[in-house]
Amino acid sequence: MNGIRDTAIVGIGQTEFSKNSGRSELQLAAEASLAAISDAGLSPADIDGMVTFTLDSNDELDLMRCLGIAELNWTARGPFGGAAASATMQLASAAVASGAARAVLIYRAFNERSGRRFGQPDAGGYAAAMSGPDFHFAYGLDTPAKIYALWYQRYMRKYGVTSEDLGRYVVVAREHAATNPAAWFYGKPITLDDHQNSRWIVEPILHLLDCCQESDGGVAIVVTSADRAKDMKNGGVRVLAATQSHRFGGQIMFDYYRDDLAEFEETRTMTERLWKDSGLGPSDIDVAMIYENFSPVVFLALEGHGFCKRGEAKDFIRDGHIRLDGSLPLNTHGGLLGEAYIHGVNNILEGVRQIRGTAANQVAQARHVLVSASRSGMILGPLDT
Amino acid sequence: MSQKDDVYFWEGAREGRLLLRSCAACGRIAHPPVPMCPHCHSLEWGTQQASGRGTVYAWIDSRHPSRPDSPSRIVALIDLEEGVRIVSNLRGTALDAIEPDAPVEVFFEEINGHAMPQFRIVEGRQ
Numbered sequence: 116m117n118g119i120r121d122t123a124i125v126g127i128g129q130t131e132f133s134k135n136s137g138r139s140e141l142q143l144a145a146e147a148s149l150a151a152i153s154d155a156g157l158s159p160a161d162i163d164g165m166v167t168f169t170l171d172s173n174d175e176l177d178l179m180r181c182l183g184i185a186e187l188n189w190t191a192r193g194p195f196g197g198a199a200a201s202a203t204m205q206l207a208s209a210a211v212a213s214g215a216a217r218a219v220l221i222y223r224a225f226n227e228r229s230g231r232r233f234g235q236p237d238a239g240g241y242a243a244a245m246s247g248p249d250f251h252f253a254y255g256l257d258t259p260a261k262i263y264a265l266w267y268q269r270y271m272r273k274y275g276v277t278s279e280d281l282g283r284y285v286v287v288a289r290e291h292a293a294t295n296p297a298a299w300f301y302g303k304p305i306t307l308d309d310h311q312n313s314r315w316i317v318e319p320i321l322h323l324l325d326c327c328q329e330s331d332g333g334v335a336i337v338v339t340s341a342d343r344a345k346d347m348k349n350g351g352v353r354v355l356a357a358t359q360s361h362r363f364g365g366q367i368m369f370d371y372y373r374d375d376l377a378e379f380e381e382t383r384t385m386t387e388r389l390w391k392d393s394g395l396g397p398s399d400i401d402v403a404m405i406y407e408n409f410s411p412v413v414f415l416a417l418e419g420h421g422f423c424k425r426g427e428a429k430d431f432i433r434d435g436h437i438r439l440d441g442s443l444p445l446n447t448h449g450g451l452l453g454e455a456y457i458h459g460v461n462n463i464l465e466g467v468r469q470i471r472g473t474a475a476n477q478v479a480q481a482r483h484v485l486v487s488a489s490r491s492g493m494i495l496g497p498l499d500t
Numbered sequence: 501m502s503q504k505d506d507v508y509f510w511e512g513a514r515e516g517r518l519l520l521r522s523c524a525a526c527g528r529i530a531h532p533p534v535p536m537c538p539h540c541h542s543l544e545w546g547t548q549q550a551s552g553r554g555t556v557y558a559w560i561d562s563r564h565p566s567r568p569d570s571p572s573r574i575v576a577l578i579d580l581e582e583g584v585r586i587v588s589n590l591r592g593t594a595l596d597a598i599e600p601d602a603p604v605e606v607f608f609e610e611i612n613g614h615a616m617p618q619f620r621i622v623e624g625r626q
Binding site: 234235236247248249250251253254255256257258260261264265266268269272314315316317318319320363366369371372376 | 506509510531532538557558559560561562563564565566568573575576577585586587588589595596600611612614616
């Protein structure tokens with residue numbers, strides 16, 4: 116055992132993705148977890164580690180009581196909301212690589228549409244928690260859409276990115292969702308006109324169709340050593356690299372206090388580590404899954420990852436590179452806009468399916484998949500890499 | 501109740517002053533405030549009164565996401581002359597009349613029971 120690249124994903128599981136699950140978040144977590152454990156050919160007794168988000172409402176001990184797990188020797192939770200999505204893989208793989216745990220269960224489950232809606236003002240109860248005004252919420256920054264739109268505007272102005280440019284990404288994401296039976300928007304592609312005619316959520320930046328969904332659902336992943344993966348029911352998908360990058364001066368959500376908001380340094384520095392750790396580069400990646408709370412972040416990420424130059428993501432997308440037959444098929448499940456918003460962890464499951472060759476929109480000979488969530492990311496590959 | 505690191509800002513606002521937290525040892529400004537200066541690690545802080553002048557860096561219209569007829573409020577990032585960026589509201593202007601780098605000045609208004617800095621565009625000054 117040398118490090119993260121000696122670990123592998125051996126199981127994935129999910130519930131259906133909906134707008135009203137009709138059951139508790141803990142039940143969603145338990146169903147997805149059991150499906151992932153079973154997909155690996157393991158039993159709950161084999162799980163000795165758990166990883167989720169700091170934001171997840173499902174207590175590890177409660178999930179143990181559902182699954183019948185006897186003992187855990189490792190728990191870790193990733194901070195920073197959606198930025199934790201890919202960080203969960205580093206936390207799980209590091210635990211396995213160090214010997215702290217033998218098989219780690221990653222889970223994320225919520226009723227984010229039928230329960231507390233994060234996209235609505237004060238869904239987090241900030242106002243009640245604050246004894247006075249603050250530097251952001253009190254001025255009207257009370258939804259993620261507003262908070263991020265204020266930030267994306269600089270990028271769009273600097274590089275002349277228009278709302279139609281954003282729409283061209285959304286059309287592709289919805290095209291991919293339209294042929295993914297697990298996607299909420301299965302069978303429901305959109306046109307650029309639909310995008311342009313959807314109502315403003317945050318004028319002058321985000322239309323309704325630029326925003327990720329609000330979803331109910333659960334997903335889970337089982338990680339163990341690459342050695343053990345060879346004997347697993349569905350084999351393994353190797354974690355070639357997994358890392359995070361958080362930089363001085365940054366803030367989560369209200370990331371306004373750095374010099375040039377048109378650049379997203381964390382994505383660039385995170386990706387440099389992925390290349391260094393994996394020995395790969397942008398041209399080695401066959402498929403990518405990029406976390407999109409809102410469409411503009413895809414543009415920043417494509418450039419931050421080095422798939423195209425600064426300011427050229429709009430051309431990269433317009434030229435068809437991110438379609439299924441393009442040079443870099445992107446968010447082949449439909450992304451968080453098209454499939455569901457399970458906080459970005461569903462992107463990892465799609466990365467696994469692409470390498471297994473079982474994706475609804477399978478890319479031929481997909482060997483290297485990059486999965487990222489702005490500040491965290493991973494590269495997945497076949498076990499024999 | 502624990503001592504918050506931003507008390508000086510709201511006390512200043514009540515007096516009609518836009519105050520920034522500056523390190524008592526090295527003089528650097530920290531906004532949003534932190535309890536330790538990341539440059540010299542001093543825990544002693546003073547305040548510096550900002551001129552209240554700056555320029556518009558970015559802006560959005562803040563409405564309720566599912567009630568399009570809800571009241572509009574323009575939220576903006578303002579780059580202050582002191583080299584610090586703050587979030588505030590732009591008042592007395594239409595959304596489509598705002599240009600990047602438009603010069604602005606501060607004024608104070610009571611909102612939801614608290615004195616808060618607000619900004620307006622300064623006409624005829626570039």
